[in-house]
Amino acid sequence: MTDDFNALFMQSTSTTSPVIRLANIEKVYQTRTIETVALSQVNLTINRGEFVSVMGPSGCGKSTLLSLMGLLDEPSSGTIEIDGRPVTSYSDKELAGLRNHKIGFVFQSYHLINDLSVLDNVEMPLLYRPSIGSSERRRRAIEALDKVGLTARTKHFPAQLSGGQRQRVAIARALAGEPEIILADEPTGNLDSVMGEEIMELLLGLNREQGTTLVMVTHDEQQALKTQRLIRFFDGRQVA
Amino acid sequence: MLRHLFTLMWNRKRANGLLILEVFMAFVVLFAVGSTGVYLWRNYQAPLGFAYENVWQINLNSGSQPRAEQVATLQRVLAKLRTTPGVEVVSRTEDTTPFSYNGNSGNITTGTGDTQRRTEEADFYSGGPELREVMGVRLVAGRWFDRRDETPTRRPPVVITEATQAELFPDGQSALGKVIHYGFHENQERVVVGISGPYRAGGELSEPRSALFGYISPQDTTTALNTLLVRVQPGTGAALAKRLSDDIRLTSGGRWSSDITTLREQRLSKLKVLLTLPAVLGVVCVFLLVNVALGLFGVLWLNINQRRAELGVRRAMGATGAAISGQVLGEILTLTTFGLVLGLLVAAQFPLLGVFNIKAGVYLTAMLLATLGLYALAAGCAFYPSRLAAGIQPAVALREE
Ligand SMILES: Nc1ncnc2c1ncn2[C@@H]1O[C@H](COP(=O)(O)OP(=O)(O)OP(=O)(O)O)[C@@H](O)[C@H]1O
Ligand SMILES: [Mg+2]
Numbered sequence: 001m002t003d004d005f006n007a008l009f010m011q012s013t014s015t016t017s018p019v020i021r022l023a024n025i026e027k028v029y030q031t032r033t034i035e036t037v038a039l040s041q042v043n044l045t046i047n048r049g050e051f052v053s054v055m056g057p058s059g060c061g062k063s064t065l066l067s068l069m070g071l072l073d074e075p076s077s078g079t080i081e082i083d084g085r086p087v088t089s090y091s092d093k094e095l096a097g098l099r100n101h102k103i104g105f106v107f108q109s110y111h112l113i114n115d116l117s118v119l120d121n122v123e124m125p126l127l128y129r130p131s132i133g134s135s136e137r138r139r140r141a142i143e144a145l146d147k148v149g150l151t152a153r154t155k156h157f158p159a160q161l162s163g164g165q166r167q168r169v170a171i172a173r174a175l176a177g178e179p180e181i182i183l184a185d186e187p188t189g190n191l192d193s194v195m196g197e198e199i200m201e202l203l204l205g206l207n208r209e210q211g212t213t214l215v216m217v218t219h220d221e222q223q224a225l226k227t228q229r230l231i232r233f234f235d236g237r238q239v240a
Numbered sequence: 241m242l243r244h245l246f247t248l249m250w251n252r253k254r255a256n257g258l259l260i261l262e263v264f265m266a267f268v269v270l271f272a273v274g275s276t277g278v279y280l281w282r283n284y285q286a287p288l289g290f291a292y293e294n295v296w297q298i299n300l301n302s303g304s305q306p307r308a309e310q311v312a313t314l315q316r317v318l319a320k321l322r323t324t325p326g327v328e329v330v331s332r333t334e335d336t337t338p339f340s341y342n343g344n345s346g347n348i349t350t351g352t353g354d355t356q357r358r359t360e361e362a363d364f365y366s367g368g369p370e371l372r373e374v375m376g377v378r379l380v381a382g383r384w385f386d387r388r389d390e391t392p393t394r395r396p397p398v399v400i401t402e403a404t405q406a407e408l409f410p411d412g413q414s415a416l417g418k419v420i421h422y423g424f425h426e427n428q429e430r431v432v433v434g435i436s437g438p439y440r441a442g443g444e445l446s447e448p449r450s451a452l453f454g455y456i457s458p459q460d461t462t463t464a465l466n467t468l469l470v471r472v473q474p475g476t477g478a479a480l481a482k483r484l485s486d487d488i489r490l491t492s493g494g495r496w497s498s499d500i501t502t503l504r505e506q507r508l509s510k511l512k513v514l515l516t517l518p519a520v521l522g523v524v525c526v527f528l529l530v531n532v533a534l535g536l537f538g539v540l541w542l543n544i545n546q547r548r549a550e551l552g553v554r555r556a557m558g559a560t561g562a563a564i565s566g567q568v569l570g571e572i573l574t575l576t577t578f579g580l581v582l583g584l585l586v587a588a589q590f591p592l593l594g595v596f597n598i599k600a601g602v603y604l605t606a607m608l609l610a611t612l613g614l615y616a617l618a619a620g621c622a623f624y625p626s627r628l629a630a631g632i633q634p635a636v637a638l639r640e641e
Contacts, residue, residue: 074635099556107638115252
C-alpha cells in the first residue's frame with residue numbers, strides 16, 4: 001500500500017505544477033425543504049508550494065470549498081483533479097490514502113474525538129499508516145504538539161481544554177502526518193492575536209522550509225496579506 | 241492499533257459496561273443450555289445395554305389372595321405363560337424395570353478396613369435366570385444365574401457390570417469369585433459369578449453408572465412376585481396381550497388381574513416426561529438469546545449512530561471503510577471477550593465445585609460451545625452495524641457535532 005502511494009505522490013516534483021484543480025464546480029446542498037447553492041462556477045487551481053488564503057463573508061461557501069479540496073465531500077457537478085488526475089478515477093481506498101498521506105485538514109470546529117486524549121487525537125492520522133510504529137507515532141505527535149505549544153497538555157481530554165487550545169490540537173493533528181497539502185479552515189479564529197501570530201508564523205515556515213502547499217480560510221486581512229495569493233468569495237462565487 | 245482500541249474502550253468504560261453485562265448474560269444462558277445439552281447428549285450416546293423391542297412388562301395384581309398362596313399361583317402362571325405360543329422367555333423381576341420410575345441404588349463395596357473400596361452411587365437390579373435372555377444383556381465374563389444357584393448358600397450370587405468391576409478393582413483384577421456387599425443388607429456377603437455389559441434401566445437420558453444384578457431364585461417367596469418381563473416373538477401384538485391376560489386370570493382361578501405394557505411404550509412416555517423440562521427451558525433460552533441478541537444489536541447500532549461524527553473524522557483523517565468496520569468489529573469482539581472472561585470465571589466454578597455431581601468434562605465442553613456460540617452471536621450482531629460504520633462518509637464529519 002505504501003509503495004503505491006509513494007509512486008502516486010512522487011510523480012510530480014516540479015514546483016509550479018497544479019496540485020489541486022477545480023473546474024466548473026457547483027455544490028448544492030439539498031435538504032427536505034430548501035436547496036442551498038453553496039458554490040457555483042468555481043474554477044480554481046492551487047499550485048504546488050503555494051500559500052493561498054480564502055476570504056469572504058459568512059456563509060459564502062469557504063468551508064464547502066475546503067471540504068471539496070480535502071476530498072471530504074463530492075461536488076454536485078464539475079471536476080476536481082489531484083495531481084492532474086480526476087478524483088472520480090480514484091478508488092475509495094486510494095482516496096483514503098490521499099486524505100491520509102497527502103492532505104492535512106484543520107476543521108473550523110476542530111472535530112476532535114472526545115474520548116481520546118490530546119496525544120491520541122494527534123496520533124490519529126498516523127494510526128492509519130501501517131508502516132509507522134507506535135513509538136514513531138508518539139514521537140511525531142509530541143513534535144507536532146510542541147510546534148503549537150501544547151506539550152504540557154498531552155494527557156488532557158478535549159473537554160478539559162479551552163477553545164483556543166482545542167484549535168491548536170486540531171492544527172497539531174494536521175501537522176503530525178507531515179502532509180504535502182494543509183487545508184486550514186480559520187485556524188486562528190479562536191486564538192488571541194499573539195497566539196494567532198505564532199500559528200501564522202508556523203504555517204509560513206512550513207510553506208517556506210518544507211514547501212507545504214497551504215490553503216487557509218481567514219477573516220484576518222493582515223494574515224491574508226502575508227500569503228502569496230488571496231481569493232475572495234461572495235455568495236458561492238469567486239470574486240477575486 | 242490494538243492499543244488504540246483498548247485506550248478508546250477504556251475511556252468509554254461506562255457505556256461499554258452495559259455491553260459487557262449483556263454479553264455476560266448471553267454467556268450464562270448459553271452455558272446453561274450447553275451444559276444441559278451436552279449432559280443429555282453424552283448420556284444418550286452411551287449404550288443402553290439391553291434390547292427393549294419385543295419385550296413386555298406384565299404387572300400382576302394378586303387381588304385379595306393371601307400371600308402364602310401367591311407363590312404357588314405365580315408358578316402356575318409362569319408355567320402357563322412359558323408354554324404359550326408367541327412367548328419366548330419370561331423372567332421374574334422387581335419393579336426396577338427398564339424405563340420405569342422406580343430405582344434402587346446405593347454404594348457397592350468390597351474388602352474391609354483400609355483396603356475397602358466402594359463405588360459411587362450404583363443401580364441395583366434383580367432378576368431370575370431368564371432375565372439375561374429376556375433383556376439381551378451381554379455377558380462379558382463368568383456366567384449368568386442358573387440351576388447351580390438354586391441350592392441355598394451363605395453367599396448368594398451376583399452379576400456386576402464391567403463398570404462396577406472397574407470401579408471396585410481399578411488395578412484390572414477380575415471380580416469373578418470376589419465377595420462384595422451392597423444395599424440394605426450391607427452385612428450380607430455376595431459372590432460375583434458374572435460380569436455383564438452395561439445396563440441402564442433409567443433409559444437413554446439417564447447417567448451411565450455402575451450397576452449389578454441380584455439373584456431371584458425360582459423358589460423365592462419373598463420378592464419379585466408382581467412383575468414379569470416377557471420377550472415375545474416379533475410381530476405379535478394385541479391378540480397375544482389379550483391371551484396372556486386371559487391366561488393369567490384363568491390360571492389364577494379368576495383372582496389375578498394383569499396389566500401389560502410394552503417397553504417401547506414405556507420408553508416413549510418416559511422420554512416425553514424427561515424431555516419436557518429441557519424443551520421448555522430450551523424455548524425459554526432461545527427467547528432469552530433472541531432478546532440478548534436484539535439488545536446487543538440495538539446497543540451496537542445506537543453506538544454506531546452516536547459515533548457517526550467520530551467515525552466521519554476518522555474517515556476524513558484517512559481511514560478506509562475496511563479499517564472502520566475492522567475497528568468496530570475489533571471493539572465488539574474485545575468487549576465480547578471481556579464479558580466472556582467474566583462468564584468463564586463464573587462457569588469455571590461448576591466443574592471446580594462439582595455442582596450437581598456432573599462430570600467436569602460436561603461443563604468444559606459446554607464452556608467451549610458457549611464461547612464459540614457467543615463469538616458467533618457477537619459477530620452476527622455486529623455484522624450490520626459494522627457495515628453501517630464502514631459506509632459513513634468523511635463528509636459526515638462536517639455535519640455532525
Ligand atoms: N450540510 C449542509 N446542508 C445544507 N446546507 C449547508 C450545509 N453546509 C453548508 N450549507 C450552506 O452552504 C452555505 C455555505 O456554507 P459554508 O459553511 O461553506 O460557509 P462559510 O463560508 O464557511 O461560512 P463561515 O464563515 O460562517 O464558516 C451556507 O449557506 C450554508 O447554510
Ligand atoms: Mg466556514
